[in-house]
Amino acid sequence: MTNLRELSWSLIVIWVSLIAVGLVAIYSATQGPVAEFLPEYIQINFYKQLIAFGIAILLLIGLQFLNPRTFQEGSYFFYGIGIVLMILTLLFGKEVNGAKSWLAIGPFNLQTSELMKIATVLAVANYLTSRRNISAENIKSALTTVLLILVPTVLVILQNDTGTAIIFASLIPVILFWSGLPYGISLFIISPAVISYLTIISWYWGLIAAVILTLLIFMLQRRTWLTFASFVTGIIIVIGIQVSLSQVLQPHQRARIEAFTNPSFDPQGAGWNVIQAKTAIGSGGLYGKGFMEGTQTQLRFLPEQWTDFIFCVIGEEFGFIGASFVILLLLALSIRLLKAASAHKHPFAQLVIIGVTTIYFMHFFINVGSATALLPVIGVPLPFISYGGSALITNTIMLGICLNLDFYKRQFSIYR
């Protein structure tokens, strides 16, 4: 081992801070006065999270003793195991909150899609850096990359876990972009998401976005076919979403969209979560109501307040100070990881760190976006903060790998 000072201590400090904030919030959300409304198996969540933290510490330390090449060499193997586990989950898994994403292995319940995130990132990074001539500029290798990501994405969709599927899918544009996909095409790939989002709010916003994005794509890459494709796609998305909102979607799906655009339409039903979440955060004010003093939290107005809506607990009890601290911590984590990626000389390490950062950030953005009603409610946990052993351990393993790659960057790059 080289000098321990080479270890990215700032990342470790951020990691510990996030988990600490999470433990405080989980404690308040399950052990406070609210406990009397919660079943016992939820009341013990705090202690389960503490145990997961202990395991995570051991894993984080343990990972530092591995040779960074191990991750590259084992990546396809991990990917294969992951796919098998996901299929097993689909067949024999346990359903929780409508999503069949849990596999019982002995005494442990494993959320296999969590582990699959690591495997996918490693496999894609390995594939894209395995030979010199492979890059996203090459259409065949780009499609292979997309396929590698789409397989777990489809499996997650089959498990009925939309949130995680979106996380997987978001890897596609980022990885391709990093691997050399032209800027115009990269923008073209993410443009549907932006146009869809704005169309849901209002169709003309979607239309304006389609026009502006087309102009940007034309400026970045003066290809007539691309510009044309971008414009046509944009228009199709705007029309398609309008039609599906009124015709295609099932009532419960439409309710969720309506709850986002107009929560007061059905305050006791689909709009409930949105209204209660906003009320919790908004009523926190600048300093918050205090630890275990949040009425929205303690009187159980928030659903899933130890996982998907944990940000509301922080916002209500610790106010703007606490909530913005969490946002700054997560932003610092993302920026610091990006810095580590850019400082690394090895493309595999770069891709792995970029992939991990994408996964963290998407979780973070979707979770906070849902809680603050910037986005429709999509159930994903807040990294390191939400309750959930699998997620905490997976996230920690990913961080451990990034730390390892960063730690050994000199030795690792020599092989290059």
Added chain:
Amino acid sequence: MQYRKKNRSQISIRVLQVGIIILGLIMLGRLVQLQIIQHDRYGPLSRENSLRQEIVNPARGLIYDRHGNLLVDNEPIYTITITPASYKEKNTPLLADLLNMSVEDVKKRVKETQAYSWYRSSRLFTEVDFRTFSIIQENIWRLPGIGHQVESKREYPVDSLNASHILGYLREVSKEEYLGTKNYHLGDKTGKSGLEMVYEDQLRGELGTKYIKINAMGQNLGPYRNGAIDEAPNKGADLLTTIDTQLQLLAEDLLQDKVGAAVALDPNSGEVLALASAPSYDIRKLSGRIDSTYWVNINADTTNPLYNRAISSSQPPGSTFKPLMALMGLNMGIINPDTKIENPGYYQRGRRYNDLADPGTYDVGKALQESSNTFFFWLMDKIATTKGINRWHDLASSLGLGQRNGIDLPNETRGTLPDSSYLDRVLGEGKWGIGDQLSLGVGQGFLGASPLQMALVASQIGNGGYRVQPHLVSAISKSNGKELRTAPQKKEIKWLSKQSLNTVKKGMRRVVTNGGASTFANLDSIKVAGKTGTAQNPHGQDHGWFISFAPMDDPKIAVAVLVENGGYGSVSAAPIASLMIEQYLTGELNRPYVYNYVKTFEPRKQTTDEEPEEIETDD
């Protein structure tokens, strides 16, 4: 190539960094918007979320008699409520079991509440016993949609006292009432008759509010900040009335099984000592949960028990009007105490008006004692021809006839005191003459007065000619300790001279000592003055009247009694008034035969339409 790649990755890093920072700023901006800019909106929203405001009904004011005895009290009643939308029908057997009722009964009642409102909480069962109430309370968590509340109903601590026409009853507010004012909510009760109605604003008190913490499931988690911001209800004001409970009990007892009314006043102040109307309704049956068959029955009853005859019924006063006639004659200068006329046994004016009094020479004193119609026909003739009916009307109205006297009870009648425009209206202009006016002189014809009005006439003669205001409430005692006293002033009636009053009082005394009322109204210990009367009733048996005051020289009580279809006032009304006077002034009844006579009184068939002179009773 290598250079290009390096350059490209630097740019890519920048792009990703900028993207992350932009999205991060959007999130921070959203936090600023929600937590700082819109905090004023969400703060109250979260408080409303977690708090439920509950109305706390104030205790209704109590009612006391003149000696401080409690007449009207409150009693807690226990109510089970239901919000049909949150109620689960599968719980009905459990609920029925806890209530100790049949499943069918509960189902039926639940259906009724559903028909009323699906979302509003309504009363499922009221007046359940405390044990059942406690059982429901313990099991409330198993019964979503079921609630409980403690309400109160009126309770009447003096056992046999009814006083239903004085006290009145409460009913649930109507839709107009609870929508029209913010003082009422659905299901609140308000006074619908009697003092409960007139003093509703004072008795009601002010609603309080209680803040209760609730969770998202609507469960009650106890008081918010230990009740620091709760507003306690203000108890309603208590009413101190002028009622003498013993006298009221006696009046009700004596009128039992009769149709009629009795009013006893303090002649010097107008305080109502007793006021009874028969038949009456059982005030206890209209308290709390209303017995609907009983309610239908009393409304359908042809004798109309809800009708307060003491102040609402208007009957010709008959000969009880004669003392007032005498006063008018004396003060107008038409007669003096010694003016004598010959009575041939009738009065001739166009036709013959019969008189049951013995023929002979009459002065005003004898005319009162014997209740001679001839004397008062003659007097009325003089008044009508020399002074006019309007002068007569004005003098009579100054004693409270033909107008409301402002007693603090609803539905007081004006009675009827004709003047020329009245006769013009009823008979047609120019189509009425002396014949229509003569009968007024003996208290018949168009004249109509309530027992209250006649009690006032007696009071004002007895007290030496002072106008008094009849009232039941002497003071309103507010919950903050302040007491409002009602102090109606007595006003001298200018046209009455002391001399004429003395003449008439002596005449009324003679009625009791030697005249028609001597059998039942003459007391050894007290100098009672009075006048009997019989109101002609075209629909059946005549109505008996008696007005009186005692002691004659310094009266403490004035009583008017009307017994409908009782025949002669001397046999029907006079004994009742006399017993009331005896009770009030001596505190006891020493004439069991009179009491028994009244209790077993059966009006006899009687055919004449004039006041009899002599009373044939076997005493």
